[in-house]
Amino acid sequence: MCVTCGCSSDENEVKFINVNGKAVQHSHVHSHGDVHHSHSHDHSHSHDHDHSHTHEHHHDDHGHIHLNTKEINLEKEILHKNDLLAERNKGYFEAKNIFAINLVSSPGSGKTSLLERTIADLKNEISFNVIEGDQQTTNDADRIAALEVPVIQINTGKGCHLDSEMIAKAVKELSPKDGSLMMIENVGNLVCPSMFDLGENIRVVIISITEGEDKPIKYPDMFYGSQVCIINKIDLLPYLKFDIEKLKDYARKVNPNLQFFEVSAYTGEGLESWYNFLKKSLKS
Amino acid sequence: MHELSIVTSIIKTAEKEVENSIGGKVLEIYLEIGKLSGVEIQSLHFVWELSANGTVLQDSKVIITEPEGKAKCAECETEYLVEKIYDSCPKCNSPFKSIISGKELKIKKLIIN
Numbered sequence: 001m002c003v004t005c006g007c008s009s010d011e012n013e014v015k016f017i018n019v020n021g022k023a024v025q026h027s028h029v030h031s032h033g034d035v036h037h038s039h040s041h042d043h044s045h046s047h048d049h050d051h052s053h054t055h056e057h058h059h060d061d062h063g064h065i066h067l068n069t070k071e072i073n074l075e076k077e078i079l080h081k082n083d084l085l086a087e088r089n090k091g092y093f094e095a096k097n098i099f100a101i102n103l104v105s106s107p108g109s110g111k112t113s114l115l116e117r118t119i120a121d122l123k124n125e126i127s128f129n130v131i132e133g134d135q136q137t138t139n140d141a142d143r144i145a146a147l148e149v150p151v152i153q154i155n156t157g158k159g160c161h162l163d164s165e166m167i168a169k170a171v172k173e174l175s176p177k178d179g180s181l182m183m184i185e186n187v188g189n190l191v192c193p194s195m196f197d198l199g200e201n202i203r204v205v206i207i208s209i210t211e212g213e214d215k216p217i218k219y220p221d222m223f224y225g226s227q228v229c230i231i232n233k234i235d236l237l238p239y240l241k242f243d244i245e246k247l248k249d250y251a252r253k254v255n256p257n258l259q260f261f262e263v264s265a266y267t268g269e270g271l272e273s274w275y276n277f278l279k280k281s282l283k284s
Numbered sequence: 285m286h287e288l289s290i291v292t293s294i295i296k297t298a299e300k301e302v303e304n305s306i307g308g309k310v311l312e313i314y315l316e317i318g319k320l321s322g323v324e325i326q327s328l329h330f331v332w333e334l335s336a337n338g339t340v341l342q343d344s345k346v347i348i349t350e351p352e353g354k355a356k357c358a359e360c361e362t363e364y365l366v367e368k369i370y371d372s373c374p375k376c377n378s379p380f381k382s383i384i385s386g387k388e389l390k391i392k393k394l395i396i397n
Contacts (some may be wrong), residue, residue: 068306068397069311069395069397070305070306070395070396070397071393071394071395072301072305072393072394072395072396073392074299074301074390074391074392074393074394075390075391075393076390076391077389077390078290078293078294078297078315078389078391079290079293079389080297081293081296082293114332142370159289160285160286161286161289163289164326177330191286191322192285192289194322195286195289195290195322196286196289216370217368217370219387220368220369220370221322221369224369224370252379253370253372253379254369254370254379254381256380275326
């Protein structure tokens with residue numbers, strides 16, 4: 001069974017698809033065995049801190065070892081492997097002066113549309129790389145590929161989030177240019193991706209005004225772990241009963257340091273300050 | 285259902301530890317899962333049943349401690365219990381705080397034989 005999504009059969013393998021190239025590539029990351037196990041000994045995580053509790057009753061040499069119990073004090077983070085690889089990704093991004101953004105939201109908030117618009121408007125100034133995460137299809141990557149920027153689609157199968165290992169693989173495949181912007185569109189899900197550091201510089205949570213104002217307190221972990229909140233579809237304000245200030249109040253309650261952008265990826269309203277933010281982030 | 289990822293990660297770690305040690309099975313596993321960690325214990329148990337079968341954790345006793353959420357107010361330094369991650373300081377009402385416990389997600393120890 002795989003570490004990432006618990007999949008246990010090939011039908012649930014994670015697929016990496018390079019939609020720019022001709023060849024559709026199925027890297028079997030989850031071909032349990034080599035790939036997953038290969039990183040686990042990077043850091044000798046000092047087990048056996050002490051053997052004080054090993055009750056080794058060696059009465060004779062018949063070796064009753066397996067009847068004895070042994071206590072292993074681990075004190076180990078459950079997600080240590082993800083965190084370890086996330087740190088590696090982070091180092092890679094830093095060395096290459098890449099600014100990486102993890103875009104998270106519930107499905108349908110307009111992540112891909114915002115990404116399309118952003119790329120279309122800025123691609124002459126900024127060099128983009130995109131990693132698209134979805135359970136199935138290359139629809140999103142196809143939309144990005146149409147803008148002629150490097151993109152990899154990760155299909156997570158039944159997995160509900162991206163993890164740092166998938167990003168490490170995808171990044172290798174993309175071989176991004178120094179000083180470029182790495183946009184990682186996570187699987188549409190406001191819960192699970194919040195626990196998995198990908199090594200990104202910032203996490204951006206997107207919420208559209210067709211959702212409830214109280215979403216930040218319904219799904220606080222995602223808002224707690226993000227640095228930026230983009231409020232999308234503001235062109236629909238006249239038609240909806242939606243109070244943006246109320247949404248912001250809720251979001252600030254969860255995370256008082258959140259920085260907001262109110263935009264419409266459709267009309268372009270409010271995008272200027274988002275773009276300035278991106279340019280500034282890339283320079284610093 | 286990220287609990288699945290959590291459980292499979294625990295299983296991997298346990299298998300490795302057992303393999304590196306005296307072999308055998310895990311009799312008891314001690315986990316620390318804070319109340320603010322974002323993991324639903326019920327979901328975890330549910331996934332556990334399905335995932336642990338055939339691994340070193342099959343039939344292991346699972347002991348979970350759940351540290352309370354606690355924060356220290358960044359304004360008035362009051363320490364207070366946090367039930368929801370967005371609870372504000374009960375004294376000065378400030379939302380600015382640092383979480384001091386409740387985010388734990390750890391394997392504390394294994395008893396194997």
